[in-house]
Structure formats: structure tokens, C-alpha cells
Amino acid sequence: xxxxxxxxxxxxxxxxxxxxxxxxxxxxxxxxxxxxxxxxxxxxxxxxxxxxxxxxxxxxxxxxxxxxxxxxxxxxxxxxxxxxxxxxxxxxxxxxxxxxxxxxxxxxxxxxxxxxxxxxxxxxxxxxxxxxxxxxxxxxxxxxxxxxxxxxxxxxxxxxxxxxxxxxxxxxxxxxxxxxxxxxxxxxxxxxxxxxxxxxxxxxxxxxxxxxxxxxxxxxxxxxxxxxxxxxxxxxxxxxxxxxxxxxxxxxxxxxxxxxxxxxxxxxxxxxx
Numbered sequence: 001x002x003x004x005x006x007x008x009x010x011x012x013x014x015x016x017x018x019x020x021x022x023x024x025x026x027x028x029x030x031x032x033x034x035x036x037x038x039x040x041x042x043x044x045x046x047x048x049x050x051x052x053x054x055x056x057x058x059x060x061x062x063x064x065x066x067x068x069x070x071x072x073x074x075x076x077x078x079x080x081x082x083x084x085x086x087x088x089x090x091x092x093x094x095x096x097x098x099x100x101x102x103x104x105x106x107x108x109x110x111x112x113x114x115x116x117x118x119x120x121x122x123x124x125x126x127x128x129x130x131x132x133x134x135x136x137x138x139x140x141x142x143x144x145x146x147x148x149x150x151x152x153x154x155x156x157x158x159x160x161x162x163x164x165x166x167x168x169x170x171x172x173x174x175x176x177x178x179x180x181x182x183x184x185x186x187x188x189x190x191x192x193x194x195x196x197x198x199x200x201x202x203x204x205x206x207x208x209x210x211x212x213x214x215x216x217x218x219x220x221x222x223x224x225x226x227x228x229x230x231x232x233x234x235x236x237x238x239x240x241x242x243x244x245x246x247x248x249x250x251x252x253x254x255x256x257x258x259x260x261x262x263x264x265x266x267x268x269x270x271x272x273x
Contacts, residue, residue, distance in 0.1 A: 103134065143162040
């Protein structure tokens with residue numbers, strides 16, 4: 001619609017200039033008027049071209065330019081703190097996601113292999129298999145194999161205690177993620193309060209309540225709040241994803257511990273015969 005309006009304006013401009021260009025030679029004043037009108041037409045065409053090309057150029061890199069502008073408008077000091085909270089929080093999230101992803105294995109296949117080793121009375125082979133396998137499931141199985149000659153209740157206690165250690169290792173760093181989730185909106189709210197204080201200071205200095213003065217301070221306040229909430233939402237999404245992976249690994253460990261105890265019971269029963 002906007003381009004159609006501009007096109008109609010150009011056609012109207014040419015329709016206005018055409019009779020003047022078609023007239024015979026006129027006096028010096030008429031010539032100067034024609035030159036002036038031509039220059040005006042060229043200027044108008046330049047403005048129209050800029051108007052038509054402006055939105056298309058902005059679409060290519062408009063988002064990051066808009067974010068950069070809002071970042072500066074929201075007070076670079078507080079916006080830098082919010083951005084720092086985002087970067088550090090994401091660093092902890094990525095580290096946890098990589099660690100937990102590498103900890104995921106095919107637990108059922110591992111338990112089948114361990115059971116086959118124990119049925120063949122190859123305890124050392126089962127230990128080597130656990131040592132060569134990454135993840136908490138292999139770790140608790142190896143810990144149980146170290147105490148395989150002890151009573152079953154002792155083995156079960158060892159699995160429970162070592163399982164708690166593995167869960168603590170999986171949750172390492174989650175406290176910092178929760179901290180940055182809480183800090184990001186708090187920094188935004190702090191920027192809101194400071195923006196309001198700035199607005200009241202400007203009103204006091206001017207001695208008059210002007211919408212422009214109030215809007216400048218409130219704009220800073222609202223931008224910092226928005227960015228703080230956005231950072232918290234992003235980190236919260238990653239944090240919930242990490243918790244879901246920890247719960248899945250914990251359930252896998254518990255299921256594997258039950259299967260391992262069945263294998264150990266069968267192993268001890270075969271040795272007593």
C-alpha cells in the first residue's frame with residue numbers, strides 16, 4: 001500500500017512537469033523556474049527511492065540493530081549486567097547439558113553384559129566392562145562389584161550411598177543456574193527503580209512535569225525490566241531441561257541398581273552350591 005501511494009505520487013509529479021517541458025522556449029525567468037522544478041523533482045525522486053529502499057535494507061539486519069538500540073537505550077550499565085548474567089548462566093547450562101548427555105548410555109545392554117559376566121563367574125571382566133563405560137550407572141555397578149563378596153544388605157547400602165554421590169555430581173552447577181535465574185529479573189527491577197528515580201530527578205530539575213521528561217526515565221525502567229525477564233525465561237527453560245535429564249538418569253540408576261542386585265543374588269547363590 002505504501003509503495004502504491006509513492007508510485008501514484010511519482011506519476012502525478014511527472015504529469016505536473018510534462019506540460020512545462022512541452023512548452024516552447026520561454027523567457028529567462030521561465031527557464032530558471034523549469035530548472036528549479038526539475039531539481040525539486042530530482043530531490044523528490046531521491047527521497048522516494050530512499051523511502052522505498054529503507055525498509056528492505058532494514059529487514060536484513062534489523063533485529064540485531066533493534067536489540068543494540070534498545071540495549072543502549074536501557075542504560076548500558078545495567079543492561080551489561082543483565083547480559084553478563086545471561087552469558088554466565090548459559091555457560092553453566094551448556095556445561096551441564098554436555099555432561100549429562102555424555103552420561104547417558106544404553107543401561108539395559110550394560111546390565112545384560114554384566115549379568116552374563118557374573119553368570120560366567122568373571123567378576124574382573126565385569127569390573128573392566130564398568131570401567132570402560134562412562135556414566136553413573138556403570139559407576140554404581142562398579143562400586144557394587146567391589147563389594148560383591150559382602151552380604152546383600154551391605155551391597156545395597158553401598159549402591160544407595162554411591163548413588164547419592166552420583167546424583168550430587170549430576171546436580172553440580174545447578175545452584176548457580178538458579179542464582180542467575182533469580183538475579184536477571186532482579187537487575188531488571190533495579191534498573192526500573194533507578195529509571196524512575198532519574199525521571200523524578202529530571203522533573204525536579206526542570207520544575208515541571210513534562211511527558212517527555214517522564215517518558216525518558218520510564219523508558220529506561222521498562223527496557224531493563226523486559227530484558228531481565230527475557231533472560232530469566234531463557235535460563236529457566238534450560239534449567240528445566242537439565243532437571244528432566246537428571247530425573248531420567250536417576251530413574252535409570254535406580255532401575256539398574258535393582259537389576260544389578262538380582263544378578264548379584266544369583267551370582268552368590270551359584271557360588272554357594
